Amino acid sequence: MLLLPLLLLGVILPGGDNEDVFQGPTSFHLMQISTFVNSTWAQNQGSGWLDDLQIHGWESDSGTAIFLKPWSKGNFSDDEVTELVDLFRAYFIGFTREVQDRVNEFQLEYPFVIQVTAGCELHSGEAIESSLRGALGGLDFVSIQNHSCVPAPDSGSRGQKFCALTTQYQGISDIIERLLSETCPRYLLGVLDAGKAELQRQVKPEAWLSSGPTPGPGRLLLVCHVSGFYPKPVRVMWMRGEQEQPGTQQGNIMPNADWTWTPQVHWLDICGNNSALLDPFDMSCIMALEALVISDYLVSPRRVFFPI
Ligand SMILES: *[C@@H]1O[C@H](CO)[C@@H](O)[C@H](O)[C@H]1NC(C)=O
Numbered sequence: 001m002l003l004l005p006l007l008l009l010g011v012i013l014p015g016g017d018n019e020d021v022f023q024g025p026t027s028f029h030l031m032q033i034s035t036f037v038n039s040t041w042a043q044n045q046g047s048g049w050l051d052d053l054q055i056h057g058w059e060s061d062s063g064t065a066i067f068l069k070p071w072s073k074g075n076f077s078d079d080e081v082t083e084l085v086d087l088f089r090a091y092f093i094g095f096t097r098e099v100q101d102r103v104n105e106f107q108l109e110y111p112f113v114i115q116v117t118a119g120c121e122l123h124s125g126e127a128i129e130s131s132l133r134g135a136l137g138g139l140d141f142v143s144i145q146n147h148s149c150v151p152a153p154d155s156g157s158r159g160q161k162f163c164a165l166t167t168q169y170q171g172i173s174d175i176i177e178r179l180l181s182e183t184c185p186r187y188l189l190g191v192l193d194a195g196k197a198e199l200q201r202q203v204k205p206e207a208w209l210s211s212g213p214t215p216g217p218g219r220l221l222l223v224c225h226v227s228g229f230y231p232k233p234v235r236v237m238w239m240r241g242e243q244e245q246p247g248t249q250q251g252n253i254m255p256n257a258d259w260t261w262t263p264q265v266h267w268l269d270i271c272g273n274n275s276a277l278l279d280p281f282d283m284s285c286i287m288a289l290e291a292l293v294i295s296d297y298l299v300s301p302r303r304v305f306f307p308i
């Protein structure tokens with residue numbers, strides 16, 4: 001049995017424009033997924049997100065908001081939150097009814113799904129940009145740009161018809177406008193501050209290497225496991241000496257219950273003839289948390305051995 005020495009080295013690579021301090025998420029958006037099954041049956045799902053971290057849910061049967069974090073209300077008073085929840089409850093009821101009433105007019109066929117994403121994002125220099133996008137059947141349908149409804153290029157006459165229709169609902173348009181340009185920025189700044197202890201934390205991952213089943217003669221499958229890190233942006237790569245190895249497969253990044261992330265395993269299929277593999281070599285699995293700059297090693301260098 002031969003032992004291949006492998007060096008597992010986790011380092012954080014400072015990226016291009018990284019700030020010295022990780023600032024946490026920069027955007028808030030609400031997501032609506034409305035499924036219209038048939039003429040009498042529709043379901044609305046609602047949620048609130050800071051980047052890709054969910055902080056609000058929506059109980060659609062009772063029409064109540066679920067605050068997933070103690071600081072999910074930001075710095076809004078209970079009265080203001082109640083007012084907003086009432087508004088969203090009325091919106092979901094009205095939206096469902098309007099859509100059902102206009103199925104023929106818009107030539108919609110059951111079942112169909114409507115998705116709406118609305119929110120605001122903090123840019124450098126404190127500028128906050130708001131946006132709203134609607135999709136039908138998973139395809140962009142309309143968006144609100146610069147205070148006006150813009151049909152998506154592929155939405156055809158339906159998109160134009162929808163935007164024309166919105167001009168008849170000036171009251172609703174004004175409310176949406178106020179939510180986007182006034183309420184959202186104010187809420188975003190407040191909630192980022194209220195949750196900053198949790199949002200700006202850094203959690204170092206566990207990392208370990210293992211060998212997978214041999215894919216074939218003269219080949220070696222190495223697996224780099226990294227788990228439980230925060231924030232999410234991460235890149236894992238394999239280095240043989242100074243050379244990045246091609247052939248790294250990166251799986252989807254899955255959320256853990258505690259708000260850290262676990263990418264599915266990273267594989268490296270090392271191909272070579274047998275004699276090339278028999279020579280000892282150093283192999284590193286390098287993990288770059290793209291948003292972070294920490295000067296020390298993320299994972300202490302570790303030498304591990306694989307019997308082959
Ligand atoms: C609508 O869909 C629901 C759920 O699938 C079903 O129970 C109901 O019978 C359907 N109604 C009609 C009118 O098709």
Ligand SMILES: *[C@@H]1O[C@H](CO)[C@@H](O)[C@H](O)[C@H]1NC(C)=O
Nearest residue numbers: 129144145146147148149150
């Ligand atoms: C937004 O609208 C204003 C006035 O209607 C216009 O001056 C400005 O150029 C527009 N901006 C964009 C990005 O379209």
Ligand SMILES: *[C@@H]1O[C@H](CO)[C@@H](O)[C@H](O)[C@H]1NC(C)=O
Nearest residue numbers: 075076077186187189190191
């Ligand atoms: C919450 O914080 C934001 C940003 O600091 C501020 O503009 C706002 O007035 C505060 N209070 C409320 C109730 O929004």
Ligand SMILES: *[C@@H]1O[C@H](CO)[C@@H](O)[C@H](O)[C@H]1NC(C)=O
Nearest residue numbers: 272273274275276277278279
């Ligand atoms: C196998 O690897 C050895 C050592 O790296 C090399 O000298 C030899 O040319 C390789 N043979 C083939 C068939 O690639």
